[in-house]
Amino acid sequence: MRTEQTRLGEPPVNKEQARAIALDIIRDNYGNIPYPGEPVLEGDLWIVPIIARYPRVLVNERDNLPEKVRFMTFDNLGKIEIIAANGQLKERSTYWDVQSAINEELELVKTSVQKALVKNGAMKFSQLPFSEHMHTPIEDILSWILIYNSMDLEAQQDSLPMDRREKFLQNVGYLESVGLVRKIGTTLEPGNPLIEIERTSRVLPLALSNSLAYFFEKGYEHINTIRQVLGPHLFVSGAIYQRSIENGAPSFLKIRSLENVMRDFYPSQYDKIFKLPRYLVQCESVGLVNRTIVGGESAWCATEDLFIKVMGEEDILEPIKQFIGN
Amino acid sequence: MRRTLRLDGSDIDVLRVPFIFQAEKDSLCVPFSLWMCLSYFNGIYENSIVRKNTPNFNLDEILKLTKTKTLGTIVDTKLINRLNQSIGSLQFDYNVNCCIADLKKRFDKNIPSIVLYDCSYLVYDIPGSNHAGVVVGFDDYRIILNNPWLGANWYTDIDDFQRSWELEGNRAILIDPITQDRLEAYLNEDRAN
Numbered sequence: 001m002r003t004e005q006t007r008l009g010e011p012p013v014n015k016e017q018a019r020a021i022a023l024d025i026i027r028d029n030y031g032n033i034p035y036p037g038e039p040v041l042e043g044d045l046w047i048v049p050i051i052a053r054y055p056r057v058l059v060n061e062r063d064n065l066p067e068k069v070r071f072m073t074f075d076n077l078g079k080i081e082i083i084a085a086n087g088q089l090k091e092r093s094t095y096w097d098v099q100s101a102i103n104e105e106l107e108l109v110k111t112s113v114q115k116a117l118v119k120n121g122a123m124k125f126s127q128l129p130f131s132e133h134m135h136t137p138i139e140d141i142l143s144w145i146l147i148y149n150s151m152d153l154e155a156q157q158d159s160l161p162m163d164r165r166e167k168f169l170q171n172v173g174y175l176e177s178v179g180l181v182r183k184i185g186t187t188l189e190p191g192n193p194l195i196e197i198e199r200t201s202r203v204l205p206l207a208l209s210n211s212l213a214y215f216f217e218k219g220y221e222h223i224n225t226i227r228q229v230l231g232p233h234l235f236v237s238g239a240i241y242q243r244s245i246e247n248g249a250p251s252f253l254k255i256r257s258l259e260n261v262m263r264d265f266y267p268s269q270y271d272k273i274f275k276l277p278r279y280l281v282q283c284e285s286v287g288l289v290n291r292t293i294v295g296g297e298s299a300w301c302a303t304e305d306l307f308i309k310v311m312g313e314e315d316i317l318e319p320i321k322q323f324i325g326n
Numbered sequence: 327m328r329r330t331l332r333l334d335g336s337d338i339d340v341l342r343v344p345f346i347f348q349a350e351k352d353s354l355c356v357p358f359s360l361w362m363c364l365s366y367f368n369g370i371y372e373n374s375i376v377r378k379n380t381p382n383f384n385l386d387e388i389l390k391l392t393k394t395k396t397l398g399t400i401v402d403t404k405l406i407n408r409l410n411q412s413i414g415s416l417q418f419d420y421n422v423n424c425c426i427a428d429l430k431k432r433f434d435k436n437i438p439s440i441v442l443y444d445c446s447y448l449v450y451d452i453p454g455s456n457h458a459g460v461v462v463g464f465d466d467y468r469i470i471l472n473n474p475w476l477g478a479n480w481y482t483d484i485d486d487f488q489r490s491w492e493l494e495g496n497r498a499i500l501i502d503p504i505t506q507d508r509l510e511a512y513l514n515e516d517r518a519n
Contacts, residue, residue, distance in 0.1 A: 053452065
C-alpha cells in the first residue's frame with residue numbers, strides 16, 4: 001500500500017532521470033565543464049541548477065608537470081527546466097549566460113587574492129617607483145592636498161573634461177571613505193589620518209607613499225580603483241600569490257607563465273610583455289616577491305612573511321576557501 | 327609504438343602517445359587529448375601513410391576545430407564531422423555507451439582512444455567535472471591514461487574508472503586510422519557483396 005502511494009506521488013520523470021536529461025542537455029549545448037546540480041520539483045517542472053566543479057591544475061613548476069587537480073565549486077550558473085510529465089526541455093539558460101556566470105566566478109577568485117594581497121602588502125606596494133603610476137587620479141588628489149592643503153572641488157571639476165568628472169568624484173569618495181580626506185561644503189581638506197601621515201613623514205614623496213599605503217590597506221575593497229593605480233604590478237604579484245594559495249605554500253611562477261598573465265590582463269598591449277621583466281624587478285625590489293632560478297629559468301616566488309599574512313585573511317578569501325588547504 | 331613501464335613492481339606496455347600538459351588552460355582537456363592523439367598518429371604510428379597524412383596541427387588549429395571556450399568543449403556529431411572533414415587520415419567516431427572491451431581491442435591494435443569521464447568523482451568521490459583523457463594502456467586491473475590534468479601514464483583501477491565513466495554515459499571519441507590495408511579490405515568486401 002505504501003509503495004503504491006509513493007508511486008502515485010512521483011512524477012513520471014523522477015529526480016535522477018531529470019538530472020540525466022539535464023546532463024545530456026548540458027553536454028550537448030554548453031560543454032564538458034558545467035554539471036547538473038540537485039533537481040528540485042516546482043509544480044510540474046524539474047528545476048535543475050547548472051553548477052560547475054571548475055578544474056584548477058596545480059603545477060610543479062620545477063619540471064612544469066601537473067601535480068594535482070583541485071575543483072572550485074561554482075553554484076547557480078544557470079538553470080534547466082524540465083517538464084516532469086514527459087521529460088521535455090521547457091527552458092534553459094543561454095550559453096552566454098552560463099559562460100558569463102562562470103567568468104564572474106573566476107574573476108572573483110582573482111579579486112579576492114588581490115584584495116588580500118593589497119591589504120597586507122600595502123606598504124610594499126606604496127614603495128613602487130612613482131614613475132609607473134604617477135599620473136593616476138588617486139595620487140593626483142593626494143598630492144594636491146599635501147601641497148595646497150585643500151582643494152576647491154567645484155573649480156577642480158570644472159577644469160576636467162566632462163567624461164572624467166564623475167570618476168574624479170568617485171575617487172574623492174574612496175579617499176573620503178577611508179578618512180584620508182574630508183569634505184566641508186565644496187572644499188576638500190586632509191582627513192586626520194593624512195595629517196598624521198604627513199606629520200610623521202619627513203618628505204613629501206614619503207608622505208605620498210605612506211598615504212597610498214594607508215589607502216591600500218584600508219581601501220582594499222575598492223579593488224578596481226587600486227588596480228588602476230597598481231596595474232601590472234598587482235596583476236603579476238597577484239598571480240604568484242594565487243598560485244601559492246592554491247598550493248598552500250609560497251610557490252613560484254616562471255617567466256613564461258607570467259607572460260600569459262600579462263596577455264590575459266592586457267590582450268592587445270604587446271608592450272606589457274616587453275615591460276614584464278621590469279615590473280618583476282620592481283616588485284622584487286620592494287619585497288613583494290623573490291626571484292629564484294628553476295631549471296635555468298627565472299621564476300618569481302611569494303615571500304614567506306607576506307604569504308602568511310595573505311593566508312590569514314579568512315574573510316577576504318572566503319570565496320576561495322574551498323580550495324585552500326584541501 | 328609501445329614502451330614498457332614499471333608500475334608497482336610489474337611491467338606494463340603502453341602506447342608511446344606523446345604527453346602534452348594542459349598547463350594553465352584548465353578547460354581544454356578535449357583539445358589537448360586530441361592534440362596528443364594527432365601527435366601519435368603523425369609521429370609514432372607504424373603506418374607511414376597515416377603518419378604522412380595526419381596533420382601536425384598546433385593548439386590554435388585544434389581549437390578552431392573543437393571550438394572550445396571557458397565552458398569546455400561540446401563533444402557531439404558536429405565536432406566529429408569537423409574532425410573527419412579536416413583530418414583525412416583518421417576516421418573519428420563519437421561513441422556513447424562504449425565499454426572497456428572496445429578500448430582494449432583498440433589498444434591491442436596500437437590505437438589510442440579518447441575517453442570522457444568524471445575526473446572529479448574519480449579523484450575526490452564528488453561528481454561534477456567531465457574530463458577527457460587518452461587511453462594508452464591496460465593491465466588486468468588498471469587502465470593507463472595520458473591525463474592532460476594529471477600527467478603521462480596516469481593509472482587508476484579499472485573498476486573505479488568505470489564508475490566515473492558511467493556517470494558521463496561511457497562517452498568516447500574513437501579513432502580509426504585510414505590505411506591502405508583498410509581501404510583494400512573495404513574494396514574487397516564491396517566486391518564480394
